[in-house]
């Protein structure tokens with residue numbers, strides 16, 4: 314459904330560090346298939362967020378093509394891509410003073426009816442009454458804001474949903490239900506789902522894993538095949554201090 318063809322994102326580095334051009338996404342070719350669950354992983358700084366932003370149109374494509382069901386969307390705006398059915402859940406969601414969760418949900422879905430909004434919240438499994446009129450501002454915890462972001466993405470009923478590290482700041486006991494929720498959305502709405510994560514639960518849930526390294530796809534395939542490379546690339550950067558992360562499902 315989404316085809317990446319020889320995709321590049323190139324930046325000009327500051328003169329202080331040489332002033333050379335650098336390919337942050339370096340010639341990626343990949344075909345995301347309809348109704349599949351993908352996990353993207355790879356070391357910090359390898360280009361995962363940049364790739365997600367290229368798909369959503371937050372970053373402009375420097376070279377190459379993005380085809381959505383055969384249509385070239387490479388130069389489309391974020392809004393046009395959202396209308397097409399692409400949704401993106403930010404790694405660091407924005408916070409808005411004076412704007413409530415209800416406002417954001419209404420903007421995302423066009424729905425104002427309170428019962429329908431509560432129904433959506435029930436569907437994504439967050440406490441509707443305590444959240445609906447909360448301001449999406451700096452007072453929310455990192456985990457709360459990620460849950461809100463997830464709910465808004467799901468409520469938009471996308472055809473393709475990209476979640477950038479949805480588990481960051483989320484309590485451990487929420488991660489299992491979060492995986493089940495995304496799987497359920499995929500099964501009921503055929504939402505092609507792409508999750509950027511280092512978490513074992515997402516890697517295990519995926520139909521296919523992509524490992525990004527230095528802006529290229531270093532691997533695509535099943536978890537078993539990914540394991541040796543994950544270990545080699547040390548997805549958890551601080552190997553020696555990773556012991557305690559085992560419970561958090563972090564690969565070593």
Ligand SMILES: Nc1ncnc2c1ncn2[C@@H]1O[C@H](COP(=O)(O)OP(=O)(O)O)[C@@H](O)[C@H]1O
Nearest residue numbers: 324325337355356357358359360361362363364
């Ligand atoms: N617009 C930009 N200009 C310059 N450097 C960038 C830009 N966007 C990302 N980078 C750099 O590209 C690398 C990959 O970033 P990112 O995609 O956020 O990595 P991650 O895999 O951790 O999500 C990082 O070194 C980051 O600093």
Ligand SMILES: [Mg+2]
Nearest residue numbers: 361362363404
């Ligand atoms: Mg990132």
